[in-house]
Amino acid sequence: MSTNENKDQFRQPDHEHDHFLLTTVVGSYPKPKWLNRAKDLYEDEDSDFDEDNWQEAKDDAARLITDEHERAGLDVVVDGEMRRNEMVEFFAHRIEGYEFNGPVKVWGHNYFDKPSVVSEVEYDESWLVDEYEFTADASDRPVKVPITGPYTLANWSFNEAYEDDDELTLELADLVNEEIEKLVDAGARYIQIDEPALATTPDDHAIVGEALEHIVADIPDDVRIGLHVCYGDYSRIYPEILEFPVDEFDLELANGDYDQLDVFKDPAFSKDLALGVCDAHVAEVESVERIEENIKKGLEVVPPEQLVISPDCGVKLLPRDVAYGKMANMVQAARNVEADLDAGEIDIERGAPTPADD
């Protein structure tokens, strides 16, 4: 069995199998109901629930969800993004150059506060170092830090200040790089760049690749960098994305029942594959057996040492008990497949296309 040093640094000392299928989450997790109530109180001018109380509530929630991830058995945990409201807004509030003008429609009556870039973007206060340090302190497990990528930050904003979105993307990439340097100084070893906008405007993979070069500049090689992409036509970005300077691609595939799996078989997948094995938008816990089958789909693309196990996407829209059920079953399924691999009971041909009548 070959090894994968970058991935194996996250293996627990007491890991029970020779094989190691790293289990983790994409990032977001359902917020406890009381956290939403605390937020309402904090925003209510008539309430005496102050900044300190609100900070304490977020700390409690972060500790709670980190612990919940540990209990589910995940190898690498996140705080469930308890301190973040939305994946663009959170960062836009912390970057100089952004302003907010009110909600805009996404679909139906779903809105978001799409920010405007009105002047040169600049790095001000740290975005995530406090969040990382708190989570790392609250857990014995390794911690992953998800960061919204510069392409999505640029695309899901109004650009008033830059000649074009590509220029804005690269400027933001330099800020992301600065933040990652600070996170690495604070001890972070696993960073995930979230670029959901890539799959929706896939002709832009070149600018995303260029932005990633900016992001990883001077970041030590042994720091694990992942890229999360979801809900799009992957054939329009593969194999080009293999050139990106990242260690891992985290892909949503369970939602489409692996109908896009063949895309990644030719040419061979040369990075680590963090395979989505649970649907993030179906409020039903997949069985351990079902997830085992999904994990084996990943083995059609990469060998076990390149495989990482995670849900399709952030699970924040699920009921919390369902989210927990999915995580726990996912870990159990990964451990079962590891045992079968150790026993030599899994024989999957890699790279063979799925028969058309499958």
Place this chain on the structure above:
Amino acid sequence: MTEYVSTTPGLYPLPDWAKDDLSDLKGHQKHDLVSGDEGEEITAAYEEAREEVIGVQQDAGLDRIVEGQLRWDDMLAHPLAVADAVETRGIVRYYDNNNFYREPVVTDDLEPTGDIASELEATVERVGSDDLQAVLPGPYSLYDLATDEYYGDDGDFLAAIAAFLEAEVDAFPAHETLFLLEPSLVENPPADGEDARASEAIDRVANATDADVVVQPYWGALEEKVYAHLLDADIDAVGFDFVANQDDNLYNIQEYGTTDDVALGLADGQNTLVEDPEAIRDRTEWVEGQLGVTEFETVYLTTNTETFYLPYGKYVAKLEVLAEAADLAEVKAA
């Protein structure tokens, strides 16, 4: 002398209070979207919001007033989404935007609904026919946004959509202008043969009204052949998205000529940066100067796209700029 008319392609953002109220009244899921038979409370909220956006246009001083299309949850697919012969299915992406609509699947013979006519009836009470502008998806774009499970043939389906829109227009109260929005002519251009059929379909809808008809494609310029075919339709004005593409639009006009009236999309309907009225006026002059032809009879000054992409305050500001730019252009021309 050229008349400068400030207007918009409609499909406005809801006022923020209406976003909140209607979220609470309707909900956030697929099956909560407008079906054409909304209850009393929802209807009342939309009526109040409509009054507000009519007032915004009047206060800004726009020359044409639209209903606002605030009920169009499915954007340009709305006319089908409320039709009996249509099932609304999954959420699908709206062109290249971070916006989604319910896929309208036509499963039976399309019959007009009168849904949009009743919106316009409510508007004309406040506005008067001389200022009223109706807005519809162009037949090609509606055809492109929809899925056919009934007609079985692309040509038949496009013709059925055109007949459907024609019948909707038949029921409209008198109006001064009709905007047919045709982004699909740019985004998913018709192939050979289909381009002529698209033009015929537009012609059919345009002939259903006595009003001036403006066909507004956006998100770029039309391919040459598509543009040439569009000019065959009996329409009063073609719209040009000069925000997205200047060179190819100019080329089309210089190479193939254009209608006696034109619509110039000069304010960006998808960016919060609010243009200066003087800059819009200057760009209007620049376009006219580039063409060096005899002057247009009417120039509509408009945003290039719908404005629901914008926060409400910025949408209001864009309307004010368009009205002021048209006034400035009139002064200059006089």
